[in-house]
Structure formats: C-alpha cells, structure tokens
Amino acid sequence: MKFKVLVPIALIAIGAGLYGLSSQYFAKNTEVPAGSAVNEPELASIYVVAKEILKGEAVTKASLEIQRIPEAQALQMGIDTSQPLNLPKGGVAMQDIPAGEYITPSTLISPEDAGYINAVIDADKVPYAIAVNPTDIIGGLITHGTLVDVVALSSEQQNLANEDTVTSYQTVSVSPVLMAVKVIKVSQETHQDGRNKSVTTVTLILELTQKQVAKLAIAKNIAQLEVHKSLGLQEASELQANSGDVLPDYRAIVEFRAGEATIK
Secondary structure (H helix, E strand, O other): OHHHHHHHHHHHHHHHHHHHHHHHHHHHHHOOOOOOOOOOOOEEEEEEEOOOEOOOOEOOHHHEEEEEEEHHHHHHOOOOOOOOOOOOOOOEEOOOEOOOOEOOHHHEEOOOOOOHHHHHOOOOOEEEEEEEOHHHEEOOOOOOOOEEEEEEEEOOOOOOOOOOOOOOOOOOEEEEEEEEEEEEEEEEEEEEOOOOOEEEEEEEEEEEOHHHHHHHHHHHHHOEEEEEEOOOHHHHHHOOEEHHHHOOOOOOOOOEEOOEEOOO
C-alpha cells in the first residue's frame, strides 16, 4: 500500500524536475546576447551650423559641425545618405541660418543653380557681365567672391577697344577703372572658331553700383580692359602708368584722383 502511494509522488517529483530543467534550457537559448542592439536605427552624418550664417554668405566647413542622426530622418530632410558628406563648390546660404540648424539641399544654392545671383548680390548693387579672355585674368585664381580690379589700357589717338595694335604711343596710359569690386559668378564657355580651333571665353559677373556700371560701360568701348585679383583700394596708385614709364625720353601726364582715374 505504501509502495502504491510513493510511486505517484515520485513521478510527480521527476516531472517537476524535468519541467524546471527544460524551462531553463529554453530560456537560455532565447536570451539576447549581451551588447547586441535591438532595432537600433541606422545613423547618418549631417552638417549642423555652428555659428549663424547670413543670406548670401559662403557656407564652408569652418562654420559647420558634424552630427549623427537617424538615416530615416536625414532622408526626410532631402539628404542623400548614400553620397559622401560634402558641400557644393561656391555654395551660399539662401536665407539666414541660425546656429544649431541642419544644412539641407534646400538651404544652399550653388553658382550653377538658377537664382544664385539674386541670392548673393547686395540690395543696392546690380550685376554686370564682362567677357574676358582667360589670359586677361591676371594675378592668380579668380572665382566666386573674389575681389578684382579692372584696369584700362587707353589712348587719346585711337580706340584700343577695337584695335589690338597700338599705332601711336604718345598718349597711351594704363589706369584703374574699378578697384576691389566683387565677382559674384564666373562662367566659362568653349566654342569652335572658323579654323576649327577651340576658343574659351570667361564671363565675370561683377557686383557694381549704378555709377560703376556707367563707368565700366564706357571703358569697355574705348579701351582694352584687363582684370586683376585685387590687393585692395590702398594699392590703386600702383596700378597706373603711361608711355613715359616705359620710354624714358617721353614724358606724359596722368591725372589720378581719390582712387579713381579718368580715362583719356
């Protein structure tokens, strides 16, 4: 009788033990390994403004910081996360961007985009295009935002704007027309001439006042113009010469007033 009672009790004890062991086994196999992330989002690197950037100002890495945000958020902002993190060459802010704001494609505009000139030009200035040969751009690299001087080679006896050869040196002079004016855009175009040779023309869009526009419009129709990278208004007196500076036996008079020259 006692044996019949002990058998069920033993079976129950064995079953309970097996259940406990099986629970521990399955729990061990379903346990998440330490250090593994569960549903962690992919992150993307983006630029954040470190110091306020005003409309029309160039956006460079010096004024930005890099932060990591979820990739899905970056895609919603229009950022292509599959491309390396970079900035468009010559890109400027389309509006004031306060510190802490993200840099997105909609906040920048580059020289190749429509509306670039309106985004960078001052309210009281006008754009003025001047076409020059690549060899006429003297004094180093000239690009968007560079300050330049426009210098005229002129003569009282002939129109040097229409002639490549100086026939009389007596009244030839070089003088600055515009000093330290800003280049807001540079475009380059290559075409074929009649002899199947490639000709490259560079067009500079200058930021000028209306008075400067009037002066340059006259200058380019009566003189040969060259564009130099500017060293500032203080160097204006160094950008003038006449025939007497080249030919010691000839003396000429050049009039120069307050950083501006009158073309003769």
